Every structure is written in C-alpha cells, then in structure tokens.
Amino acid sequence: MQVADYVTEQLRLWGVKHIYGVAGDAILPWLDVLGKQKEIRYIACRHESAAAMMATAEAKLTGRPAVCTATGGPGTLNLINGLADAYADQVPVLAITGQVETHKLGSNSKQFVPQEDVLRPISLFTTTVAHPEAIGHVLHKAFVTAGSQRGVAHLAVCKDIFSRSTSWPLVELLPRLHTPVMMDRVEMNHTAELLHRTKRPVVLLGSGCRQQAALCKRLAEELGAAILLTLGAKGVIDEAHPQVVGGLGEGGSIAGLSVLAEADLLFILGASWFPRSFIPAGLQVVQVDHRPVSIHAHPLLFSVTAELGEVLPLWIQRLERKESFFPWRAQVEAWHTSFWQETERIVxxxxxxxxxxxxxxxxxxxxxxxxxxxxxxxxxxxxxxxxxxxxxxxxxxxxxxxxxxxxxxxxxxxxxxxxxxxxxxxxxxxxxxxxxxxxxxxxxxxxxxxxxxxxxxxxxxxxxxxxxxxxxxxxxxxxxxxxxxxxxxxxxxxxxxxxxxxxxxxxxxxxxxxxxxxxxxxxxxxxxxxxxxxxxxxxxxxxxxxxxxxx
CATH class of the missing domain: 3.40.50.970 (Thiamin diphosphate (ThDP)-binding fold, Pyr/PP domains)
Structure with missing residues (x-):
C-alpha cells in the first residue's frame, strides 16, 4: 500500500482516534487519505501550536499517545510550543510532519529546515523518512518510544514518500508500554519505620496519585496526616476532607505553610514538583515515584522508586493507629477549618x-x-x-x-x-x-x-x-x-x-x-x-x- 495509507491504517490499529493538524503542501497526500476514511477523526485547527496543544491535552487525559501533524518549515516550527508542553509534562505525543521531497533534502528549497536538529531538544526520538521501506520500522519505534518513555516522538516524512508504495506489513500488537518498577525491600522497610516514628506528618499529593487516589487517602487517614495538594492533584481528594489544608506556592494557602512549619515528616506521593523554597530547614522528606528522574536532590530526602499501587497497600497494612497521631490530627483539622475560612475571606x-x-x-x-x-x-x-x-x-x-x-x-x-x-x-x-x-x-x-x-x-x-x-x-x-x-x-x-x-x-x-x-x-x-x-x-x-x- 502507499505510505500515506500505511501510516493511517497502522495508527488506527494502535487505537488512535484523533489527529490534530493544519493543512500544508508537504502533507497533502496524507490529508487526501485521511479525508477518505472514517475511523480516525481529523481535527482541522487554525494554528499548528494549538494542534499540538490539543494532542498534549488528549495525552494528559487518556495516558495514550496522541498524534498531531503539520507541513514542513513554518508548520513544523509552529508545533514546537505545544510539543514543548508534552516534553515538560512528560506525556506521550507523536508529531508526524511533512518535509521537502527527498531530492531536495539539504538544499535551499522553500520551507526546508533540518527538522531533526530543530526538534531534538524536546524529543525522545526524531528522524526523517526518506525511503518507503523505512516507514514501518520508524513509525513503530516512534509510537512505542512516546508511549513507553512518555514524551515527544517525531517523524518527518518527505512529501514524495507519502505517495510511494511500501511492502512493510502492518503490526497490530504493540509491546507493553509500561513496565512496573519492582520495589526495593530496604527502601520499603525504612520508609515504614519513618512512618511509624512520625508524630506530625504531612502528605503532599501530585497528579501521579490520581489512579491511586483511594489508597493515598487511606494512608493519610491512617497517619492522621495533613494533606497538601498540588494544582495537578486537585480533585484527587475532595477538599472538604477534614485533613486537606490547601496547597503550596503562590497559589497555596496560609494553612499549608503553617502545617509545614510544625511538621516532622513530608511525604511526597506522585508529585514531580518539589517546593524547595517552602520546605523548612531540617524537615525530613520522603519522595515516592516510579521514575527515578523525578526524584529531587535534597540532603534530607529519602527516595523510594516504586509504583504507588504496589507499596501503599503494604505501608497501610503495617501501620497501626497510635494515640500519638490524635493530637496532630486535631490540629490538622483546625488548620483545615482555617483554610476554609481563608477562602471565604478572600472571595x-x-x-x-x-x-x-x-x-x-x-x-x-x-x-x-x-x-x-x-x-x-x-x-x-x-x-x-x-x-x-x-x-x-x-x-x-x-x-x-x-x-x-x-x-x-x-x-x-x-x-x-x-x-x-x-x-x-x-x-x-x-x-x-x-x-x-x-x-x-x-x-x-x-x-x-x-x-x-x-x-x-x-x-x-x-x-x-x-x-x-x-x-x-x-x-x-x-x-x-x-x-x-x-x-x-x-x-x-x-x-x-x-x-x-x-x-x-x-x-x-x-x-x-x-x-x-x-x-x-x-x-x-x-x-x-x-x-x-x-x-x-x-x-x-x-x-x-x-x-x-x-x-
């Protein structure tokens, strides 16, 4: 089949439902194919930056690789702002852009720019497809890379390649895109001891907690901990919960700052944002994340590289309600009340x-x-x-x-x-x-x-x-x-x-x-x-x- 047909059918088999883009000369053969099928919905945007933003938003909502497209030259460069959002927030997006014909690569032809050089700083994978038999291999690699490593993958397809035939077979099944991280017993046991010893714990929840919201809430309740929410974690726990005291940063609460001033342990779950300037000197910090690159450098931070769904039930099981938690819980609930009153005052x-x-x-x-x-x-x-x-x-x-x-x-x-x-x-x-x-x-x-x-x-x-x-x-x-x-x-x-x-x-x-x-x-x-x-x-x-x- 033609490369344009191959790309369309392969993306359909991998579950792609939308492609966001803006029409342009170098992708016209592909748009011709997209317009003749019904399985993938093409969203014609007004600006390429917005098309990439739509793809990143879809990826944030679904967790699956989302796709955007643009022509070469200015179209590709307009994608960059939206793709940089996917790069910064670590969500899977595949950008498929047009490029000049193969015989014009490296020339001073209109709209030619070495796209790989331009996109490399914000891409996990970027390459140019200059032969029809390459499309199957690189499309698979790009899609799997974006999905498994959570970031931007990019293919620049030369305009004449879209209309040429490929014999590469369609591949319906993808490898498993997420491999759980095995927990370390030493990290798990040491953290359990810290949780047992803490008298004034604070739990900071990030967007990574959304899939394990019930377990995070249960752990905080077992600890009697104050709960701080990042912007991405709003909605993980109802803010009417008596242990929620607001957030940190410029959009945070006075109650949240007051809680940290009295805490003896800050437990960070699923948050890659690290509020360093708001953490009191001498406060012990534990951060749990399945991605080692999200663990922050801090002299008093103990890291646990693990899946929340694996370690949280074990910590909950080992925790026992202690009388020492109860005075702190009462103070936390008083801070929750002041947090609620603070909101009423400002509005x-x-x-x-x-x-x-x-x-x-x-x-x-x-x-x-x-x-x-x-x-x-x-x-x-x-x-x-x-x-x-x-x-x-x-x-x-x-x-x-x-x-x-x-x-x-x-x-x-x-x-x-x-x-x-x-x-x-x-x-x-x-x-x-x-x-x-x-x-x-x-x-x-x-x-x-x-x-x-x-x-x-x-x-x-x-x-x-x-x-x-x-x-x-x-x-x-x-x-x-x-x-x-x-x-x-x-x-x-x-x-x-x-x-x-x-x-x-x-x-x-x-x-x-x-x-x-x-x-x-x-x-x-x-x-x-x-x-x-x-x-x-x-x-x-x-x-x-x-x-x-x-x-």
Missing part, C-alpha cells in the same frame, strides 16, 4: 461590586459537575483557581511545567472530543484567549458544546504582579481587548457579558448546564499599581515557615 464581596477573579473561580466550583474537566489557561487566574476553587473530583487540565499561554481553549476542545458525555469548562484569561482565539471556530466546526469562561481584566496579571513585587515599573502588561461577546457572535456562538457579583452565579449555572458552545465575558477587577504593591506573596506572610534559598 467575600458585595453583590454590586465588580468581580474579583478569586470570587469567580470559587463560584465556578459551586456549579460544575463533580467529575468535570476544567481546562485552564496560564495566568494569574491559574493561581486563584488553585487557591479558591474547591475541588471535589474534577480534573484540572493545564500546562504544568511549560506554562504556555493560549492552552485553555485548545485543551477544552481536546477534552470534549475525548469525553463527549463529560462536562468540560474552559477558564481562560483575556491575554491567553487572544493567543488562540481563532480556535473558537475549530470548536464550532466540530459541534463541540462547552462554556468558555473569560477572566477579563485587561492585563497580563501575573507578569504585572511579579514586576511590582520585584520593584520594577510594569510595562507591556496592560492590554486592550476586543469585544469578546461580538467576536463569539461573529463565530455563531452565544456570548454574555457579566459585570457584577449578583449576576455571576446565575450566569455560571446557566452556562455550564447549557447544551451549547457558550462564551461568558466576566468583567473582573483590575488592581491599581498601588494595590498591587500591597499584595503580599505567601512567603512574606509567614517567613518563619520556609527556608529561603537564592538560586
């Missing part, structure tokens, strides 16, 4: 006032489904989501370590495509939305139905806050926006503007339960620079609880 507003972003995000948590996917863009609202959104079992979908703006809308599109019966909500800043605003038409074309919540305050708030806190004069952070409601209406989408607190809850309730694509333009408060200067970072609010390090 309190009069009904006729302009809406604070924290009020918006707290209100959103009251109306979304417990199992909803909340697709977040990157910005100041992300921190307020972490601090003010009270999660139950929701799944936050965001750009973690890469932190690219423009992620929220493409991520919501991918989430709805992969979970059509699941409630999806996009939360985007006005700055981030404008980076991929054209993808609104991608959602329209695919008849996707979800609300887009726009945090509209005419500023790149996080950058402005950081400049003010650093003693700099903000410049380039205030932005002029279009009329988002009119933009939505021009795309055939119903839009509403919300201006006061009393309008907020009814508007959110209607939008999240409407069976249509809807845009809510939430007019939010814009702090003056004087008010920005009065905003105190969490580190300064409780300087006794962290060991500041200058890096």
């Amino acid at each position: 309190a507003q009069g009904q006729d006032e302009l809406i604070k972003p924290e009020t918006l995000l707290h209100a959103l948590s009251e109306v979304v489904d417990e199992k909803a996917v909340v697709a977040l863009d990157t910005g100041e609202h992300t921190l307020w989501f972490n601090r003010a959104f009270r999660a139950k079992s929701q799944f936050p979908l965001f750009s973690g370590k890469w932190r690219t703006m423009g992620y929220g809308l493409p991520a919501a599109i991918a989430a709805k495509l992969n979970g059509p019966d699941k409630q999806v909500v996009a939360v985007v800043g006005d700055g981030g939305l404008q980076m991929n605003l054209a993808e609104l038409m991608t959602a329209v074309e695919n008849d996707l139905r979800f609300p887009i919540i726009v945090v509209h305050n005419n500023t790149l708030g996080l950058e402005e806050w950081k400049m003010v806190q650093a003693g700099l004069t903000p410049f380039g952070t205030r932005i002029r926006n279009p009329d988002f409601v009119k933009w939505a209406e021009a795309c055939g989408v119903k839009g509403n503007r919300v201006e006061t607190v009393k309008e907020l809850l009814p508007a959110l309730t209607e939008a999240v339960h409407a069976d249509e694509l809807r845009l809510l333009d939430i007019q939010c408060t814009l702090p003056t620079l004087t008010e920005r200067k009065r905003e105190i970072p969490f580190q300064a609010q409780a300087p006794h609880v962290y060991n500041e390090r200058k890096v």
